[in-house]
Amino acid sequence: MEISQITAFLAVAEELHFGRAAQRLHSAQPPLSRTIRQLEKQLGATLFDRNTRNVRLTSAGEALLGPAREVLDACRLAEIAVAAAGRGQVGRVRIGFSGVSSHLLIGRWAKLVRHTHPGIEFVLNSSAFASEALNKLLDGTLDIGLGRWIFTPPGIASRVILNEDFVVAMTVDHPLAGRDGVRIEELATEPWVALPADPGSALRDSLQRAAHDAGFTPRIVQSAPDSMSLMALVSAEVGCALTVSSVVENVNNPDVVFLPLVGGPSTLQLRIAWRADDDSAALREVLRLSEEALPTPE
Missing domain, CATH: 3.40.190.10 (Periplasmic binding protein-like II)
Incomplete structure (x- = not known):
């Protein structure tokens, strides 16, 4: 079944009128009727009893109604999830740090992320020392590192916190x-x-x-x-x-x-660092929140 067929079926099932269903779908009635016939042929079952005066669901049509709505709901959720990911509202961000002072700072930051963006998974690695964190940033196994570095290699952006x-x-x-x-x-x-x-x-x-x-x-x-x-x-x-x-x-x-x-x-200086070319929307949003939780000192 195609999504367009399920959409057409639900429109007719809810309107119980091909003309009104076609109008709702911004379509003509003949193409809608052909879509329903094609769907019935694929399923090997009649979905509607129709005559010149009324349309009603058959037992097969009733059986399809619930699953069809679930399919469309799943499609809408997928669209919402993709849009949210594009806005940085969902995703996974891995951060490496070490040290007692870092634990408190990370806790403040993670709390803000969790409260404002519950769809972002903030994965913490508390055993990543400064040099290890840089190496993991470079090989892509971490997204953000927290540490005290005298210098950072090319391709790594950082901010003092x-x-x-x-x-x-x-x-x-x-x-x-x-x-x-x-x-x-x-x-x-x-x-x-x-x-x-x-x-x-x-x-x-x-x-x-x-x-x-x-x-x-x-x-x-x-x-x-x-x-x-x-x-x-x-x-x-x-x-x-x-x-x-x-x-x-x-x-x-x-x-x-x-x-x-x-x-x-x-x-x-204690810094947060990340790959300069990382275009993850979730990472960018987490970095934006870091400016609120851990502002750069004057």
Whole structure:
């Protein structure tokens, strides 16, 4: 059966008059009659009893009525879905991120997407570190990445969502713990704990660069997979750690204090990144919503 045949059948079934049905379909009556006869021939059943005075459904016609309406309803839903996808109201957007501060930001963003665009599936990957997120963006397994990158490769667009100050985490019993700030050169002999030495690890690279500018090489004694684990190492007096202000806001550990880094690198930028040539309407809508949930700082 063709959609045009089902439409013609429903028009006649609801009007029970070929003339009015033809008028409703903006068609002449003879072509409508031929369409119904062709449909009856295909189905091998008479759908209407008709004479010069009236038209009524046969038992076969009654049986077809419900399924025919379901078919047309499904077609309308398909049209609506396609139109909604074109407007970015439905779709699937995959985002990769890591870190305690990122969890709060992503939660705010995801909540806005869910409330305003319930047809968009916001798929979260919370184990994608900065370098991993970039690689997954490039190979198409992620649509958006959240991370701290010194630079992004060609073809990747990005937007700053947070400027973060550098701080040094140390145990509360450290001799410098009562200070208002600390210079990196004052910690030249200290053991350090850091995030893994992955390519593009902005925090570890920042520590190495700040120490180099101060004339020493940091003695990194242990690595941790994330900021929370890093703070656990600090509280255990394994070493100091260079981190950022958003971690301070999200870590509650009475054995750890955070001192602003004085005279070192000033800020580290947290960005969202995406493929510049990705023309997904859902992605564009999610990025638009990010400007509301996570505006670029002044």
